[in-house]
Amino acid sequence: MRGFETAAQLLAARRMTGTTSSGTVFKKALGHYWVNVDGTNVVCSLSSRLRKVLIYPVADASSLHPRVQDVEEIRVADPVTIGDIVSFVDVGDGTGMIVEVLDRVSALVRGAAGPKPLEQVIVANVDQVVCVVAAARPRPSWELLDRYLVAAEASSLPALVCITKADLLDPAELAGDLRHYEQIGYNVILTSAATGWGIPELTQALAGRVSVLAGKSGVGKTSLLNAVQPGLGLRVNEVSGKTGKGKHTTTHLEMFGLSVGGSVVDTPGMREFALWNVRDRELGSLFPEMRAYLGECRFGADCGHSSEPCCAIKAAVEAGEITMRRYQSYLKLRAECERTRG
Ligand SMILES: Nc1nc2c(ncn2[C@@H]2O[C@H](COP(=O)(O)OP(=O)(O)O)[C@@H](O)[C@H]2O)c(=O)[nH]1
Ligand SMILES: [Mg+2]
Ligand SMILES: [Zn+2]
Numbered sequence: 001m002r003g004f005e006t007a008a009q010l011l012a013a014r015r016m017t018g019t020t021s022s023g024t025v026f027k028k029a030l031g032h033y034w035v036n037v038d039g040t041n042v043v044c045s046l047s048s049r050l051r052k053v054l055i056y057p058v059a060d061a062s063s064l065h066p067r068v069q070d071v072e073e074i075r076v077a078d079p080v081t082i083g084d085i086v087s088f089v090d091v092g093d094g095t096g097m098i099v100e101v102l103d104r105v106s107a108l109v110r111g112a113a114g115p116k117p118l119e120q121v122i123v124a125n126v127d128q129v130v131c132v133v134a135a136a137r138p139r140p141s142w143e144l145l146d147r148y149l150v151a152a153e154a155s156s157l158p159a160l161v162c163i164t165k166a167d168l169l170d171p172a173e174l175a176g177d178l179r180h181y182e183q184i185g186y187n188v189i190l191t192s193a194a195t196g197w198g199i200p201e202l203t204q205a206l207a208g209r210v211s212v213l214a215g216k217s218g219v220g221k222t223s224l225l226n227a228v229q230p231g232l233g234l235r236v237n238e239v240s241g242k243t244g245k246g247k248h249t250t251t252h253l254e255m256f257g258l259s260v261g262g263s264v265v266d267t268p269g270m271r272e273f274a275l276w277n278v279r280d281r282e283l284g285s286l287f288p289e290m291r292a293y294l295g296e297c298r299f300g301a302d303c304g305h306s307s308e309p310c311c312a313i314k315a316a317v318e319a320g321e322i323t324m325r326r327y328q329s330y331l332k333l334r335a336e337c338e339r340t341r342g
Contacts, residue, residue, distance in 0.1 A: 007085060007105055007125035007210060020087040020099060024125075025080055026255040026263075033080055033098060035088060044088045044096040046080065081107075082253045082265055083124040083210065108155055108212055111274035117340065119276050123212045123253065123265045128152075129159040130206070130264075132215030132224065135190075136168040141216070142177065146329035147273045148214045149186070153286040154278050160187040160205060162213075164220035167192040180323050184289045193223035203228050207260040217269025225266055229258055280304070280337040284313065287330055289322050306331060 007024065023037035033044045080086060080101055088096035104124040112120035129152040133140045145161065152159035161181050163174065171190060178188045189205060191198030205211075206228065213221045226232050255265045284290045284305060290313055297303035298310035305313035313330075316322045 006127070007083065020089050021096065022085060022087045022102075024255075025082055025084045025086055028078075028080070028082060028253065033086070035086060035096065035098075042088070042094075042096045044086070044098045045091075047089075047097045047099050078121075081121045081124050082255050083126055083212075085125065106155055106157055108151065108157060108214070109276045110151060110270070111276040111340070113272060113274070117274070117276075122214075122267065122270075123255075125210065126157065126212045126265065127209040127262075128211050129155075129157050130162050130211050130213050131159055132162050132164055132213050132219050132221050134165045134168075134215075134219040135163050135171075135174055136165055138216070138218055140174070140177070142325055143329050143332065144216065144271075144273065145181075146326060147275065147333070148270075150278070150283070150286045150329075150333060151214075151273065151275060153288070154275065160189065162202060162224070163188065163190045164215075164224055165192060165194070166190045166197055167194045180326070184326075191224060191227075193220055193227040196227065199224075199227045203258075203260055206258060206264060207262055209262045210255075210265075211262065212265040213267055214270055214273075215267075216271045219269075221266055221269075225256065225264060228264075229256075232256055274340075275333060275337065278333075278337055280334055283330065283334050283337055287322075287326060289326065290316075290330070293322075304334065306334070 021037055021042070023035040023042065025033050026036050026041075027034035031045065033046070035042045035044050080098060084104070085102040086098045087100040087102070088098045091097050104121075106126060107124045108122045108126060108129060109119050110122060112118045129148060131145055131148040131152070133142075133145050140163075149159050149161075161178070163178065174190075178190070182188050187205065189198050189201050191202055193199070202224070213224070215221050253265055253267055255263050257263045278286065281301060284294050290305075293312040293316050295301065296312035297305065297308065299308050303311055303313075305311050313322065313327070317324060317327045
């Protein structure tokens, strides 16, 4: 990274030096990338040079010595993602060809499913992750929430918790669960797109920042954005009456500018979210409430906080300082990190 802290700084620096045009990728579909340049949208393709040179596990995209992977893996990984700042040349017919992707200031990543796991950069250069969980329909999955929170911590991105569909439940029913997340230090916002509850608070949290909504399909992410900014006109999913699960209707990611400043990336839903590149040893540090205890175990940094004796984390769970649910999320993720270590 070249010492820039925000996407805006990166873009401003590029504008001053570049001979090509630069802008932010706000939408991609079917091999095309929509790039916003000072409010003008240019549809771009990728130069074949970029395809050849830049296609490797995206984890390496900003490293000094990227390792190119074999061609088989190329088809899955996309070197350009939403939020990327790119340089492109004018092709002459009003479209552009992307020739360079600038180093990312931040990235939210997950392991993409497949025979060979690959890093999938969901969105680049965001300021915060908004983890969206429905109060009901579908029922909250705290374990999935913990995954998003840990992924945000692993990317050094601030995260907040947004509960949707608060109209479907007596808020008192969730109060205990939510207080735990607040005690850890996460901002929790209770909302309902149906009644408008919490929408001003959420709008304030989004204003002036680049945010990505993380949540599974059907939790109400798109409805939330429509409530924050009436007129966005985003398509809302039908939730299947039988299963209460959302159907995947949106197939692409898109970033929307907000009239209060900032922008939001709506995702089509992330039911599965495998951590990527998180080492089992560092996992504990991605649970903020565990940090104070790390190093106090008998086996120090070698402690896996599971069956080891004299474990400070387990003692904290027993003392009620760390909730059993978060601890179980930790154990589950830890087992996954060990399995995927190779
Ligand atoms: N009762 C209630 N239903 C909601 C609310 N927000 C969204 N829904 C419904 O939940 C379903 C999924 O919403 P959608 O915004 O498409 O979810 P997404 O898949 O996360 O984008 C739709 O049928 C919405 O009408 C809410 O605040 N209250
Ligand atoms: Mg949606
Ligand atoms: Zn321990």
